[in-house]
Amino acid sequence: MSLPGSQVIAHLNLRGRTAQTRSEPVVVEEPLEIRLADRPLAVTMRTPGNDIELAMGFLFTENIVEDPAVVVTAAHCDENENVVEVQTEPGASGVHLPAQRNFYATSSCGVCGKASIEDLITRMGDVAGDPTRVAADVLTSLPAKLREAQPLFGATGSLHAAALFRPNGELICVREDVGRHNAVDKVVGWAALEDRLPLSGCVLLLSGRCGFEIVQKTAAAQIPIVAAISGPSSLAVSLAQEAGQTLIGFLRGDEMNVYTCPERVRNGETAQ
Secondary structure, three states, X not given: OOOOOEEEEEEEEEEOOEEEEEEEEEEOOEEEEEEEOOEEEXXXXXXXXXXXXXXHHHHHHOOOEXXXXXXXXXXXXXXXXXXEEEEEOOOOOOEOOOOOOOEEEOOOOOOOOOOOHHHHOOOOOOOOOXXXXXXXXXXXXXXXXXXXXXXXXXXXXXXXXXXXXXXXXXXXXXXXXXXXXXXXXXXXXXXXXXXXXXXXXXXXXXXXXXXXXXXXXXXXXXXXXXXXXXXXXXXXXHHHHHHOOEEEEEEEOOEEEEEEOHHHEEOOOOOO
C-alpha cells in the first residue's frame, strides 16, 4: 500500500550480479492548472496534495493577489482534480491579472513564464527590522526534525520539503513536493488560509538548495530567517541581503554557513 502522493511501480533491481524484480513507491508528479476569475493562469508540475495551499501561496508570492483575504473561494474543479479555481471579490483591489503571462513551471523551476528580468523580483518584503533571534544549536537540531516529518520522502526518497519553525525549534508546518518552490508555496498558502501572514518571527528550513526564487517567495511572506541543508546561489545571497533576511546554507551536523544578517544567529546560546 502506497502513501498519498506516491504510486507503487515495479522495477528491476540490480545489485552486483543479482537481479530482482521489486515493487516500490515512487513519488507522483502531475500538472496542476491554477485558474483565477475563470481564466487559466498557470500550470505547475507538483505532487498532488495541499493543492489549495499551493494555489494560494503561488498567487500571493507571485504578487498576483496582494491580500489573500480578497479570495472568496478556492477549490478543485468538479471535472478535473488537477485544476484549482480561485475566485476573488468582484472589483477587489490588489488583484493583478497579467495581460499576457503564460506561466508554466516544471517541478524544478520557479521562474518559468516570466517575461523579463524585472519580472523575476515580483514581490519583495523588507524584513530588516524583524528582531527574531535563534540559537545556533536550535538551528542545527532542525534538519532531524524535518526528516522525521517527511513520511513521503521516507517512502520514496524523491522530493523536497519546506518546514516552518518557531525560534525555539517548535515545528509549525511542513509540506513536501517534487518542486522546492512548490513546497514553499504550500507553506505560505497554509499560512494564508490560516490567516497567519506575515510570517514574522519564524524560521523556514529547506531540504535542498536555496535559489533566488525561494528568497523572493519567503521575503514576500516576511520570513526573517531561511536555512537550507544545501547551498544558496549568488543571487539568492544578494536578494536576501537586500531584503534584510538571514540566509543560512549547508546546515548539516553542527555546522552552517551564515551568508547574510548573521546577527540573528546566537552562537553558543541555548533556546529560552
